[in-house]
Amino acid sequence: MTDRNPDAMPPRLTPAQLRSARWFAPDDLRSSSHRSRAMQMGYGPEDWAGKPVIAIVNTWSDINPCHGHFKQRVEDVKRGVLQAGGFPLELPALSLAEVFVKPTTMLYRNLLAMETEELLRSHPVDGAVLMGGCDKTTPGLLMGAISMGLPCIYLPAGPMLRGHVAGQTLGSGSDAWKFWDERRAGQLTDAQWLAIEGGIARSPGTCMTMGTAATMMALAETLGLALPGASSIPAVDAHHPRMAAACGRRIVDMVWEGLTPDKLLSRASFHNAIAAAMALGCSTNAIIHLVALSRRAGAHCAIGLDDFDAASRRVPVLANIRPSGSQYLMQDFYEAGGLPALLQRLAPHLDLSAATVTGRSLGDNIAGARVVNDDVIRPLDRPLYAEGALAVLRGNIAPGGAVIKPSACAPQYLQHTGPALVFDDYPALKAAVDDPDLDVTADHILVLRNAGPKGGPGMPEWGMLPIPTKLVKQGVRDMLRLSDARMSGTSYGACILHCAPEAFIGGPLALVRTGDRITVDVPARRIHLEVSDAELAARRAAWVPPPPRYERGYGWMAAQHILQADAGCDFDYLETGFGAPVPEPDIF
Template structure:
């Protein structure tokens, strides 16, 4: 008799509503499953574990997840569970148009409904590319069955002519060098071959690695999951062990709602500051919190991150890549250092069943140039800054560790682009009235405006400015930027232009003041002038008439609350659906 029989479990498993009986309906469900060659005793009351796989050849970061799914399956079988793999919509960052962000909520809906409608007692979430991790977590939170994250892992380091090539970061740098005349097209094409030399996601601290770190910091992945390279055999071990662990989580009924407390989110926000994590984490954590019912706000990001030093020396903020981060000890070292500094809720629960501090208190830092001591931090205040003012009454964000210190207080003349097409049409024009003291402003690239809030906020600089040797200018938009990007870039300006926010009425020649220390973003016109401009404003954005684009446009919320759909917020749980047979 299997160890996992109904008599040995503390409660009836959810899957037994499908498989656990002799009625016509139970036989119907079991008999169809058996056409896959599954022995009868696999339905004897053991837990049924879903392997939620975002594998897709259209999602290069996740194209190796088939192998990891097999490793997860081995672990589930070893622990006495029945693994059943299923696909969900895969949001590939590098190819999806108009933006992968537009489809994050669709993927989350897919995950939630798959978990609710199928005979699953728990789920392993296989993620990797930027939006797949938050989408899977959002869906799992809404369904609230036991869940554990297994990340695909980052690519190996890229190298070009003796220098590290960070995926994404090098692309932005080299494309600017092309415009500045510092690099030839032939060299750029040669460097392309070094950018993605193994399976896995970005090897910088971009959004993919940031969100893997967030999953671990939140307690939703086993300790050490975030940084193991995709091709390292220890990534397979992590998948195997996670498969074992989810079976026990089902037995213990350990659900996302038990792990994702306010303390868990506060830990994650502090970790994001310490690792120099992506600004995209702000939107994704706000959305995940909204699904699980934790009241997280932009102000929490500013308050909790304000005094956190950036200690992880990785691109785009620093020098190294994810491979070195793993060899130095990875995220457990960062968590330990935060705990030693009184900046970690040590008793926060994780998928291990224990406290997060117990997982990390004995780890060592094997490279203090990669994970730096606090007194040698890249920046003493590395969290995400939240700016407010008449230009962003709902807030905007900036990443100080990726910015130029001299530009963190700046007043400049606005050079305005009405949308991304206007920017592309004019930015390379030698007649463009712009110099390095100006502020580049781009509108209509938020959740409704693009649509989908694309990663275009790190606008490339005008060639005539680049040729002066200038590498950064203040840039403001309602867009996002890649976690691999850098610069003094103000993002997520809320309300967005397409929703009638003040950004919509900024004009060429207006002066804008950025004051990061005082968290201020101000358009230098009178209140009366701003009110009059807004009264005259008409949206240039045409609402979609049908399909998912219409659903998105009609229901997406602002970046300040996570850009989720208004009807998806909240934890709905996973009741057993009514049998229709």
């Protein structure tokens, strides 16, 4: 998994050049204090002297089921670090448990990125293993580590086992939405629903559908920041602890080689990740996170919405995984060959010279990979969809762009004009959808606004707006929905998301009124509010900004500095190029 070409290896650092040596090596009072306090913890000079100190940034917590196995995996990483002659130190970080954190983990992704960057900057460490997987932990950890610039390797949590109930295979998220509509329609008993709740998530690990977690773990590997094949190993498979130990061994060599993120990441790396995202039938959230990561890596790497849309027209969907696929889950994907096998099939769309944490190219890493189930990972000439994993729509209602996942919505809504039914907040929407007298038809376009980066706050996953119960009971299972929110990567349906700029700051979505007609044309990449410019100007003149969501604390700070969805929702002051690089701490 980690063999390297000796002829291509860069000059190795000497022990005196280790960053940690500045803390531990000098014969002075400050360094004496560092050594003394390390000895207080039971360590001795033989633990740190002349060895790379490896931070293991662990996002485990008691309330994060996706990372329930990380208590043990951190020990596997330590074993690998020790085997390679390093000194491992676990540094806990924000856990960001997706289903429990309110209003949304997205509000705190940048906080994890800040914490990661400052953990690595402020401690005597030479490299890092980044333990993540639950949706926002992957981009948060990588954003911080890229900004810090130390050698780092990403350890993905891996997907949970397949869900199962009464002989049916269940996919987390996707089947929850599907069966909840059946329950709302009166088709499921309390006992049947309880069985689904207990069977849909039955092991540690992330969602086993192609949601945001599976998407971002795969894209971290495609970017070259994880070991080949690491992203799709099920969390409870015996290969997973072996992979964790391999991460520990490899990071030690990466420190000696000085293999930092800036030597790995390029514009080609991010274009590879976009192509992989399309072939995977990825989560719509991939756009926001990849844009943010690319801007952390520097202007020479930066990508935007148009890059995704261009790739969507060119790259077919090959992974037959729910929700874009109809049958298979991540365990099936792993057993069919996993990400290396998919990348091998996708090779004509990739730059195989891109660098990776192994010290070899992406092409070298996937050279021996093969697909063992052509229905799970389709060949290029027999894709699941010829195109359409994601599409970027623009128009007078979304000049900064809006995103839809055509492969996961009913085809009749790819070209549709209908009247808007507008809600200013999620509680109002939630109350209305259960009203049996709600004036709504399947031709309506449900609109939720004030749910974006500032308005949500934090851009919650409210974008898969619930279909009104009245329509559900009539058999309606999809309809067009438009918002400035996000949706879970496990979601599906004709949901238009990330409408930018958001309504909360006066974006055109703020001007829509119930009854206005909206035209959606996905093949033409167009979304248009059928209202005259003069009328929109009059509405804008009358628009009153809503009060701020926060008046103090982290939320206030986030609202002052968060960028819009099309720019990745990072904080402006964290992006590369905002100011001069941060110098190393003065420890003398």
